[in-house]
Amino acid sequence: MSSFETWPHVWSVEVLTRPPLIAPARQFTYPLQIAGEEDALARGALHLLIRSTPGQPPFLATCALGFRDPTMPTGVYATPNPRELCAVAGGYAYLIDTQSPEVSTHIPLKPVTAILPIPTHDLLIFSSFHTLLAWGKQGIAWTTARLSWEGITLGETTATHLQGKGWNMLTDRELPFEVDLLTGQHTGGGFTP
Template sequence: MNPLFDFTFPHKWQAEILPARPAILPARHLVYPRQAEEIERGALEVLARTDEPNASPFLATCALGFRDPVVPTGIWSTPNPHEMCAVAGGYAYIIDTVTPEHFTMLPYRPVLQVRSAPAQELLLFVGHRAILAWGANGRAWETAKLSDEGVTINGLEGGLLRGMGWNMMTDKETPFTLDMRSGSLVA
């Protein structure tokens, strides 16, 4: 597992991926999701510190989705400077670093790619069939189905996202273009 790091967006926290859970846990230890059977398969252990005064560090134990190298694992900054995105084997968690009890586990299992779109202030999550965009205030939009199995982003430019999706009926890769403000298909 080679973790990825993307700190494109300004953030008010620091984080490091630990090679294993520490023998002595910090006072604040949170498991994501709260009651995770997946923890038995493994976890991403992230030691995080917020820049808030007098805040103590916390250990985020993020349940691992898959051990396949095709799915991402790592840490991303988000458009909200207090939120951290941790991805563990394709399971994506948005964690509020000021109150880490507050988190969102994204519905894609797995997330196949995470992509920063700084011009639009979005963090993009690519699944098998659609794309979900996360903004400073949370979920910004989610596309309709773009593919029967496999979405590829080819480029982000001028407020447009260009990509490809496989169409089962034609057995062909089909291009698509999205408006990055809404996630809608552009005709």
Template sequence: MSAPTFGLTFPHTWHVEILPARPAILPARHFVYPRAVDEIERGALEVLVRPDEPGATPFLATCALGFRDPVVPTGIWSTPNPREMCAVSGGYAYIIDTTAPERFKMLTYRPVLQVHPIVTQGLLLFVGHRSIFAWGANGEAWETVKLSDEGVTVTDIEGAVLRGRGWHMITDKETPFAVDLRNGVLVTK
């Protein structure tokens, strides 16, 4: 597992501490993500979450580890919704409502290869092998079409346009692309 990253660029109403291991005595509130998972045996990201909401109690989030490869991210990111936290554990990404931690979303990208907060657009972007997925203040914002057969590279983000390259098997070449960050649609410029 790679060293944890903190990407707290969006305003948020919680504080976290990444623990080196699961505590010997579990707190009263403990949530395992996903709920029924064998991957926990391979390891997990253990996060003590302290919501700032009045009356909210801290909880331990145990996020199953995806891969032990240093090229996949591990860490905590704030999201466009100040109550939500994004935990990425070895490329497995979880969006957790810190005021109601039983509500979560595990992204289908396995693994997530990069995480890009785009504050100006109110998006948290997740780059996979073939496409890009965007999370906004109200949840899933959009997903691009397939941009690559194996490997998306983000090269630039300027204004509302993300530029990158994707490898195409038939031509055996990397081809440039541009995505409109407002809707995830390919643009031709």
């Protein structure tokens, strides 16, 4: 699933089914040099032809899949920053500055299991099996403490909070939590140390 309409942006993107036969002059591979990710591209990749501004030549972004599991999200998302594009490939999330594509952030949640735009707070929420991370106009806005032993279900948002459920290993039940959208502080949840 992809979401381009959430925020205004200056870029356009074409999702390719395979690398182009004639690649553009500018090409970028993500993740950048990260220890332990030397073979990331062997799992496959999401290939994107991106135009940073109208009239500019495109560049190719090759985003390595985190996992081949079809339940892991893959798509392209707008972000609160109109220059940035979020590419999610098999549960790995990359924030790419389309004006300077050599500048990117690989979200540390591995895998990202869900993405939730919250335009009223200019936040793009990334969920993992244990925690949430919020991305704002300036980058990471907050990260929650652990909410679950293994598995988070995102729920409704209110004017100030995000609700959801986190699994508790001791009771084998999903327990509700509430996260403050300004601070990332939470109450409830399924994780008990």
